[in-house]
Amino acid sequence: QVQLQESGPGLVRPSETLSLICAVSGDSMSPYYWSWIRQSPGKGLEWIGYISTRGSGTTNYNPSLKTRVTISWDTSKSHFSLTLTSVAASDTAVYYCARHWGYGGASRGFDSWGQGIQVTVSS
């Protein structure tokens, strides 16, 4: 059974870059899609973006974050990562990674999630 585990700093200073890793174990990363989602009291659940392990690693980002987000995939280490630049207090949230697949990338929902990591943006 696949397991996902987020890791990274719990505190990031305003204007700096947030970097998180999602380690995947128990199954291959291919041929699935892998997303980052965040949850905050003010905004609820927000999908950040995904990376596909098909072909050349296609990405798709939420337009609200597109200018600041990069999701990448390390095939040799079985993990994928999130980079969010120029963070502000509004980026404070619990960040989750999740797996999905199916037609269009997620016709079967997000079937496996990491436990989440709290990230606070504060000086």
Add this chain to the structure above:
Amino acid sequence: DIQMTQSPSSLSASVGDTITITCRASESVSNYLHWYQQRPGAAPKLLIYGATTLESGVPSRFSGSESGTDFSLTISSLQPTDFATYYCQQTYGFPWTFGQGTRVDIK
């Protein structure tokens, strides 16, 4: 963005009750509609995908239905473990979006 509106935002129920949560999409999402359960301090858990298909391992007291852009999650014979927050999600149009959640607590 496709807006997903859940109702009610919260409800109180007793063990053994049957409850229904609804989710309305602001435009067509076909059947790319999924339901999740989230307990406090935990990640969301997939219950139903494709509007009506039960995820493997999920008890059969959970069921989903659809009518156009209106979707429903029904929980029959509520169990103590079912008191949680439920979210709908559409993965039809980008960006993928979630409903605001429905909290189910014990009456």
